Amino acid sequence: MTIFEMARPRARRMANCLFCVPLLLASTAAIADNLPLPTQIVDLANKVDGVHPGFRAFHAKGVVAEGTFKGSAEGARLSRAALFNGSTIPVTARFSDGSGMPTVPDGSPAMPRGIAIKYHLPSGPATDMVTNSFKFFPVGTGEDFRDLLQAITVSGPDAPKPTKLDQFFASHPNAPKAIGSLPIPDSFADEEYHGINAFIFVNKSGQRQAVRYLIAPEKVVHITPEEAAKQSPDYLFDDLAKRIARKPVVFHVKAVLAEPGDQTKDASQPWPDVRKVVDLGVLTLTRIVPDSLEAQKKLLFLPTNLTPGIELSDDPLPTVRAAAYGVSFGRRSQ
Numbered sequence: 140m141t142i143f144e145m146a147r148p149r150a151r152r153m154a155n156c157l158f159c160v161p162l163l164l165a166s167t168a169a170i171a172d173n174l175p176l177p178t179q180i181v182d183l184a185n186k187v188d189g190v191h192p193g194f195r196a197f198h199a200k201g202v203v204a205e206g207t208f209k210g211s212a213e214g215a216r217l218s219r220a221a222l223f224n225g226s227t228i229p230v231t232a233r234f235s236d237g238s239g240m241p242t243v244p245d246g247s248p249a250m251p252r253g254i255a256i257k258y259h260l261p262s263g264p265a266t267d268m269v270t271n272s273f274k275f276f277p278v279g280t281g282e283d284f285r286d287l288l289q290a291i292t293v294s295g296p297d298a299p300k301p302t303k304l305d306q307f308f309a310s311h312p313n314a315p316k317a318i319g320s321l322p323i324p325d326s327f328a329d330e331e332y333h334g335i336n337a338f339i340f341v342n343k344s345g346q347r348q349a350v351r352y353l354i355a356p357e358k359v360v361h362i363t364p365e366e367a368a369k370q371s372p373d374y375l376f377d378d379l380a381k382r383i384a385r386k387p388v389v390f391h392v393k394a395v396l397a398e399p400g401d402q403t404k405d406a407s408q409p410w411p412d413v414r415k416v417v418d419l420g421v422l423t424l425t426r427i428v429p430d431s432l433e434a435q436k437k438l439l440f441l442p443t444n445l446t447p448g449i450e451l452s453d454d455p456l457p458t459v460r461a462a463a464y465g466v467s468f469g470r471r472s473q
Contacts, residue, residue: 176281177462181470183288188239193436196467198253200243201235202376203431203438204383206424208258208392214419217348217394218340220448221260223419229259232424233435234327234379237271245375246367249318252375254332254354255440256392256422266446268392269460270332270354272321277314279405281459287314313407322361326378328388329360336442337403337452340394349397349452353416354390380427390422403452439468 174182184196191199207227214223222228236243237251253271260266278284287307294302301309308315324330334352341347362370371377382388396415402408428434441464442457451457 175462176459177466180459180463181466184239184467191239191241193471194239194241195235195464195471196239197463198235198237199239199241200245200376201233201431201435202379203428203434204232204234204379204388204424205426205428206230206232206387206422208256208420208422210420211418213417214394217342217350217417217419218448219343220266220340220446221262222258222266222446222449226261228261230422230424231257231259231428231438232422233438233440234375236375242372244372246323246362246364246370246372248323248364248367249321251321252324252327252330252332254327254390256354257438257440257444258446260446263446265444266449267440267442267444268334268352268354269440269442270334270352272324272330272332273317273335274320274333275313275317275409276335276406276456277317278311279407280455283311283407287311311407317407323364323367324375325360325362326382327375328379328382329356329358331355331359335406336454336457337397337406338445339403339450339452341448341450349401349403350394351397351410353393353395354422355393356390383424383427388424390424392419392422393417394419404454406454406456436471439464441465 181196188196188199195201206229208222208230209227210223210225212225215225217223233253233255235253235255236245236247237253238247243250251271251273253269255270256268257265258267278287290303290307294304332354334354337349337351339347340350379388394417395410396417397403397410398414401410401414441461443451443461445451
């Protein structure tokens with residue numbers, strides 16, 4: 140659901156997705172180069188998907204749920220964070236569609252879905268996890284985001300072939316692969332969510348371990364674009380409300396462990412599938428917040444909100460994401 144149409148169907152779906160990505164780092168003729176990068180990001184999102192007062196510039200359509208998290212013993216061995224000490228911690232979570240349009244159909248193809256989780260720790264500030272259904276991100280740097288968006292804006296149906304977007308994909312082969320990793324779930328509760336950025340766990344002995352988060356459902360169920368087209372525009376949200384009313388929705392919060400030599404600074408480069416995965420604990424969601432629309436306006440999930448025992452890696456994107464989300468929050472709060 141964007142203002143841009145590509146000549147070929149597959150490219151069009153990719154472009155639609157890329158307009159929805161929660162981090163479009165751009166500098167175009169319509170956006171002043173001298174503005175801070177986070178402001179450019181949000182300005183561009185508003186140009187792409189329109190200005191929708193009170194809504195996020197990215198992942199505008201969402202719903203807020205509440206529940207608890209209980210950390211595992213393995214999590215406590217990996218990190219000294221209070222998050223994993225085995226106590227029952229209240230959480231606030233937000234499921235969302237990856238578009239800046241609050242009316243985007245839930246079954247839209249080539250669109251990430253997300254879950255952001257805020258852990259309300261008994262002492263100190265809350266800590267956040269921001270994940271989505273990308274298995275890895277299309278690009279790894281702000282400069283590449285900018286170049287990607289610039290390529291999209293000049294690659295309309297009448298653009299000479301190969302288009303700038305064709306050329307970008309040719310030089311960044313993981314970008315179309317990342318978009319191709321986006322299936323359509325039958326439910327928010329049946330989707331797997333990935334933390335595309337690397338973080339560093341530090342345990343009580345000072346040992347450090349690079350990880351990427353994985354939020355795993357009890358089962359993964361995907362549907363075809365043809366099946367999704369037959370669903371109502373809000374089927375994911377309607378389904379989630381019905382499921383939680385019947386019984387809690389359960390996920391396992393996991394960590395994919397890097398091995399020596401695995402890079403941590405490029406979110407577009409996945410680690411090998413054979414990497415060890417550790418269960419960090421159980422996330423149990425028990426209710427939808429009654430006035431979810433109002434509640435989510437006040438919520439801000441930042442990948443840089445970390446508690447001692449969890450640190451940033453050399454991945455540059457969490458800091459950029461947090462700054463862009465802050466600009467968006469300021470605007471929707473006005």
